[in-house]
Amino acid sequence: MEERSNSPAARLYRSMYLIRRVEEEIVRLYPTDKIKSPVHLSIGQEAVAAAVCDHLDKTDVVFGTYRGHALYLAKGGDVPRMMAELYGKVDGCARGKAGSMHLVDPAVGMMGTSAVVATGISNAVGAALALKMQRSKAIVVCFFGEGATDEGAWHESMNFASLRKLPILFICENNFFAIYSHVKDRMAGPGLRARSRAYGIDAELIEDHEPMLLHERAGAAVAAVRSGAGPRFLECMTYRWRDHVGPGEDRIHQYRPDDELDAKIEGDNLKIVGDLLPGDLRKSIEDAEEKRVADAIAFAEASTFPEDQEIYDHVFSG
Amino acid sequence: MARDSRVFVMGQGVDDARGMFGTTLGLHREFGAERSFDVPLAEDAMTGVGIGAALMGMRPIQVHQRMDFVLLAMNQLVNMAAKMSYMFAGAHKVPMVVRAIIGRSWGQGAQHSQAFHSYFMHIPGLRVVAPTTPHDAKGCLIQAIRDDNPVIMIEHRMLHNVKGVVPEESYEIPYGKARVLSPGKDITIVGISHMALECVRAKHLLEAAGIDAEVIDPVSLAPLDISTIAASVERTGRLLVVDTGWLSCGASSEILSEVFERIGERRHFVAKRLGYLPTPCPTTKILENLYYPSPQSIAQATYRLVRGAEAPAWQPGKVDSAEVAEFRGPF
Numbered sequence: 001m002e003e004r005s006n007s008p009a010a011r012l013y014r015s016m017y018l019i020r021r022v023e024e025e026i027v028r029l030y031p032t033d034k035i036k037s038p039v040h041l042s043i044g045q046e047a048v049a050a051a052v053c054d055h056l057d058k059t060d061v062v063f064g065t066y067r068g069h070a071l072y073l074a075k076g077g078d079v080p081r082m083m084a085e086l087y088g089k090v091d092g093c094a095r096g097k098a099g100s101m102h103l104v105d106p107a108v109g110m111m112g113t114s115a116v117v118a119t120g121i122s123n124a125v126g127a128a129l130a131l132k133m134q135r136s137k138a139i140v141v142c143f144f145g146e147g148a149t150d151e152g153a154w155h156e157s158m159n160f161a162s163l164r165k166l167p168i169l170f171i172c173e174n175n176f177f178a179i180y181s182h183v184k185d186r187m188a189g190p191g192l193r194a195r196s197r198a199y200g201i202d203a204e205l206i207e208d209h210e211p212m213l214l215h216e217r218a219g220a221a222v223a224a225v226r227s228g229a230g231p232r233f234l235e236c237m238t239y240r241w242r243d244h245v246g247p248g249e250d251r252i253h254q255y256r257p258d259d260e261l262d263a264k265i266e267g268d269n270l271k272i273v274g275d276l277l278p279g280d281l282r283k284s285i286e287d288a289e290e291k292r293v294a295d296a297i298a299f300a301e302a303s304t305f306p307e308d309q310e311i312y313d314h315v316f317s318g
Numbered sequence: 319m320a321r322d323s324r325v326f327v328m329g330q331g332v333d334d335a336r337g338m339f340g341t342t343l344g345l346h347r348e349f350g351a352e353r354s355f356d357v358p359l360a361e362d363a364m365t366g367v368g369i370g371a372a373l374m375g376m377r378p379i380q381v382h383q384r385m386d387f388v389l390l391a392m393n394q395l396v397n398m399a400a401k402m403s404y405m406f407a408g409a410h411k412v413p414m415v416v417r418a419i420i421g422r423s424w425g426q427g428a429q430h431s432q433a434f435h436s437y438f439m440h441i442p443g444l445r446v447v448a449p450t451t452p453h454d455a456k457g458c459l460i461q462a463i464r465d466d467n468p469v470i471m472i473e474h475r476m477l478h479n480v481k482g483v484v485p486e487e488s489y490e491i492p493y494g495k496a497r498v499l500s501p502g503k504d505i506t507i508v509g510i511s512h513m514a515l516e517c518v519r520a521k522h523l524l525e526a527a528g529i530d531a532e533v534i535d536p537v538s539l540a541p542l543d544i545s546t547i548a549a550s551v552e553r554t555g556r557l558l559v560v561d562t563g564w565l566s567c568g569a570s571s572e573i574l575s576e577v578f579e580r581i582g583e584r585r586h587f588v589a590k591r592l593g594y595l596p597t598p599c600p601t602t603k604i605l606e607n608l609y610y611p612s613p614q615s616i617a618q619a620t621y622r623l624v625r626g627a628e629a630p631a632w633q634p635g636k637v638d639s640a641e642v643a644e645f646r647g648p649f
Contacts, residue, residue, distance in 0.1 A: 061374075063370075093407075093409075094405065094406045094407040094409065095407040096407075097404060097405060097406075097407045098405055098406060098407070102405045102406065104406040104409050104410070105409075106409050106410065111373060111410075112402075112405075112406055112409075112410065114397070114398065116393060116397050119366070119393060119394065119397055119398060120366075120398075121363075121366070122362070122363035122364070122365070122366025122367050122369075122370065122394065123366050123367075123369050123370035123373065123398060124370060125363070125366070125367050125370060126366060126367035126368060126369055126370020126371040126372070126373070126374075127370040127371065127373060127374045128370075129367055129370070129371050129376075130370065130371040130373075130374035130375065130376045131374065133326070133352060133371075133376065134374070134375075134376075152362065152363075153362050153363050153366065153393075156358065156360035156362060156363030156364070157363045157366070157367075159358055159360070159363075160357075160358055160360065160363060160364070160367060163358070313407070313408070314403050314404045314407050314408045315403065315404050315442050315443055316403060316443065316445075316466075316467045317403045317408065317411035317412075317413075317466040317467050318411075318465075318466045318467070
């Protein structure tokens with residue numbers, strides 16, 4: 001049982017199931033208005049963060065985006081403190097000052113997320129520079145959407161990371177849409193792998209609905225970066241089931257065909273991974289994660305709001 | 319850098335033969351190429367790189383030969399550096415120094431002469447220092463390097479060659495402490511950065527008119543030492559603020575309104591501001607001379623403020639601003 005429950009599929013399922021269920025609970029709770037923070041859900045995209053983070057140590061650091069719940073959870077971020085943060089409570093990971101868009105847990109290497117697209121990418125490169133200067137064995141993984149690659153900051157960051165052979169893995173979660181703008185309306189040329197290679201960075205694309213392949217290729221990329229071979233780039237095709245922001249579906253906006261979304265939901269990565277597991281193991285994972293989610297919500301409910309004077313705290317350090 | 323191995327210097331040209339006007343000359347030889355290095359022309363990402371390194375415990379110093387280029391880094395400075403501590407409730411800190419050098423003279427023109435200190439003063443989470451004297455420049459830089467917060471250090475190009483007494487030993491200049499450069503009783507003149515020097519010259523010109531001006535250098539713009547300035551205005555009843563920058567929504571507006579809030583209810587005082595003319599900086603010398611406040615124009619404005627509009631005309635004497643007159647380009 002011990003070996004089975006620690007297989008890659010079991011670990012992946014545990015992580016993805018937690019992400020899915022936390023976000024489904026956010027959807028359920030949102031109408032109560034207890035979560036007064038814009039939420040950008042990763043439902044449908046769980047496999048990317050879960051597969052990559054499974055290969056990381058606690059001392060490895062990750063930088064993410066405002067669609068950051070999945071990354072926070074996959075990197076081992078504290079679940080009750082995340083829920084309390086969404087509730088704006090004092091026990092939140094940033095005492096209610098961050099909300100959904102700026103989750104952080106440095107204790108597990110979750111360095112934070114930015115709401116300004118592409119803005120965290122160069123910070124991740126800087127962290128990799130620091131690790132190299134400190135002769136650390138740890139690496140940096142930088143997550144961003146394909147929309148971020150429109151920004152000059154991505155190009156500047158790729159160039160410098162390659163120039164200095166920094167220990168950083170770039171993970172592009174390509175879900176096709178920047179809000180409702182399709183990538184084909186935004187991107188010229190032969191695509192992101194070609195762009196990455198132009199900067200001297202090895203690049204690979206992994207199609208959606210291949211979670212175990214994604215897991216394997218992410219492992220190879222992490223190992224390469226850790227060996228000192230310099231940066232790597234993975235373009236992970238994925239799909240967002242829900243609206244860009246908020247808990248709802250977004251079929252009403254008609255920016256993507258219904259049958260395209262239906263096919264993605266049909267090919268659910270969570271189900272693909274779950275089906276690889278024996279029924280009893282799958283059930284025991286689900287039961288354990290359900291309890292974690294319920295406990296986290298109870299923790300958030302029970303926590304209090306910050307005192308008024310906290311508004312002045314932490315403008316400066318020290 | 320010798321004291322703290324976490325400190326490093328990055329910026330375009332920090333390790334070249336000019337060494338950032340001599341301020342970083344030889345650091346790469348003394349401390350190694352890893353701790354003093356050239357960067358791609360990518361102010362946005364390179365500022366982000368500095369922030370990321372700071373998050374991991376390093377203490378970067380970023381240098382910009384011209385402050386105009388810092389505009390390309392505003393996203394990182396405003397959205398990230400200034401927010402990291404607050405947004406993550408103290409989980410992160412950004413011990414980083416950004417040295418921004420303001421150009422002037424020898425035809426720097428519209429895009430090599432701008433001073434944006436007020437932009438940064440506007441942002442909670444950033445410290446802004448603008449030392450004038452060599453003594454304060456050293457102390458402010460040391461303080462900035464040792465601080466756990468992002469610090470924008472404003473350096474006026476004209477001040478780089480000004481000489482003054484600088485102690486050998488290491489010392490820090492605390493934030494939020496203005497310096498009375500020269501005491502006086504008739505009017506309070508606040509001069510920012512290079513203008514503090516011009517204000518001292520104006521003070522000497524004003525002696526001929528029998529006016530005794532007090533000249534104050536704020537040194538630190540965020541936080542601002544309004545107490546020292548307001549106490550002076552309370553005595554003199556007059557305030558002239560001379561900025562190394564434009565007036566509208568500028569540092570001079572901030573100083574004037576804060577002084578008014580502090581003492582306006584109990585002390586009537588007259589006030590005026592001087593700064594760059596409300597135009598882009600012209601390149602040709604004949605127009606550039608009009609663009610900047612000078613000891614003469616500062617003295618003239620002071621005279622009117624002290625003696626009133628009805629007083630007979632007065633012509634200040636001539637004084638050389640050596641660092642301006644003697645400056646030679648091309649850069």
